[in-house]
Amino acid sequence: MWCSRTALGRLQRIAPCTVTGHHRAMSALPKVYVTRRIPPDGLDILRKSGQVQFELWDSDDPVPRVELLNKVKGCDGILCVLTEKIDAQLLDVAGPNLKVLSTMSVGYDHLSLEELKKSLLIWACIFCRGIRVGYTPEVLTDAVAELTVALLLATSRRLIEATHEAKTGGWGTWRTMWLCGHELANSTVGILGLGRIGVAIAERLKPFKVKKFIYTDVEPRTELANMINAEYVSLDELAKQSDFLAICCALTPETHGICNWNLFSKMKKNAIFINTSRGGVVNQEDLYEALSTGLIAGAGLDVTTPEPLPTHHPLYTLKNCVILPHIASASYTTRNAMSALAANNLLAGLRGEAMPKELKL
Numbered sequence: 284m285w286c287s288r289t290a291l292g293r294l295q296r297i298a299p300c301t302v303t304g305h306h307r308a309m310s311a312l313p314k315v316y317v318t319r320r321i322p323p324d325g326l327d328i329l330r331k332s333g334q335v336q337f338e339l340w341d342s343d344d345p346v347p348r349v350e351l352l353n354k355v356k357g358c359d360g361i362l363c364v365l366t367e368k369i370d371a372q373l374l375d376v377a378g379p380n381l382k383v384l385s386t387m388s389v390g391y392d393h394l395s396l397e398e399l400k401k402s403l404l405i406w407a408c409i410f411c412r413g414i415r416v417g418y419t420p421e422v423l424t425d426a427v428a429e430l431t432v433a434l435l436l437a438t439s440r441r442l443i444e445a446t447h448e449a450k451t452g453g454w455g456t457w458r459t460m461w462l463c464g465h466e467l468a469n470s471t472v473g474i475l476g477l478g479r480i481g482v483a484i485a486e487r488l489k490p491f492k493v494k495k496f497i498y499t500d501v502e503p504r505t506e507l508a509n510m511i512n513a514e515y516v517s518l519d520e521l522a523k524q525s526d527f528l529a530i531c532c533a534l535t536p537e538t539h540g541i542c543n544w545n546l547f548s549k550m551k552k553n554a555i556f557i558n559t560s561r562g563g564v565v566n567q568e569d570l571y572e573a574l575s576t577g578l579i580a581g582a583g584l585d586v587t588t589p590e591p592l593p594t595h596h597p598l599y600t601l602k603n604c605v606i607l608p609h610i611a612s613a614s615y616t617t618r619n620a621m622s623a624l625a626a627n628n629l630l631a632g633l634r635g636e637a638m639p640k641e642l643k644l
């Protein structure tokens with residue numbers, strides 16, 4: 284149901300699905316479905332715009348797929364988060380009104396880009412979906428880089444193990460080699476996938492007296508690399524030379540499972556592997572083998588496959604594996620900035636204007 288604000292009080296009681304919108308000439312306003320309770324800045328922008336009537340899945344948990352498919356029918360715009368799979372089925376159900384998809388994320392591996400731009404043959408007519416896509420790069424770079432450094436230090440200096448020992452009586456006396464880790468001073472830091480986030484990580488690590496930054500990507504990224512004085516190397520060399528390896532690449536068919544036995548077996552025994560990109564770039568069985576056999580020293584993962592990683596997963600049993608629940612961008616400032624940018628992308632797209640951050644399809 285699509286309603287005016289006057290009906291909002293009544294409808295809010297049937298949470299988590301809340302209806303809201305603008306009550307003047309409601310039927311004329313574009314219809315938008317927001318697939319999650321997004322941070323307040325973005326919601327305020329949508330509410331105050333007077334430009335759309337929107338319905339929101341007012342919950343911290345993902346909207347069930349059946350509900351999602353039901354709610355997107357006839358929508359002009361969708362604002363989603365990274366847990367929603369935007370595929371052919373959803374786009375078919377949404378129908379030809381859908382003009383804009385705005386995701387509150389920098390990653391877009393949950394969107395089927397091919398389907399978004401596809402032409403379809405319906406009743407002998409060529410119908411081009413031509414859906415424009417907004418996303419949220421840059422606003423989360425600082426938060427993700429900061430968390431990556433925190434995770435790297437927590438893993439390399441064994442902070443989680445250490446607090447556990449202190450709390451559970453393992454702290455006997457000061458011991459010469461107890462809980463020793465690996466330090467950044469004089470190290471080589473490797474970056475797999477050099478973009479804004481990789482540069483921001485390197486800038487933060489430099490004051491720790493890192494000796495050398497190296498990176499690999501599909502091709503040299505000279506301008507970005509010059510900002511951090513990083514050398515372009517092959518994937519093999521990256522594995523061989525890195526004392527710390529930060530994974531910063533997008534998940535694509537080419538990077539799916541790229542961190543596998545082949546990579547781990549070339550890495551140094553003292554190497555620390557850090558992933559804050561997407562779980563799908565890692566072969567987790569191979570990582571488990573590498574960590575449990577001492578092939579590499581440790582891993583810090585903010586992302587896994589699946590998410591959430593089930594509590595019985597073998598990676599949790601390893602002391603040298605620190606697992607976080609996908610929180611790299613989770614600062615109040617950043618999540619609000621992401622929601623505001625997602626809202627502004629959506630509104631600009633619906634007005635037929637250039638979006639502040641539009642994905643080139």
Ligand SMILES: O=C(O)C(=O)CO
Pocket residue numbers: 365387388389390391423610611612613
């Ligand atoms: O924006 C993204 O892609 C995320 O993973 C959230 O941090």
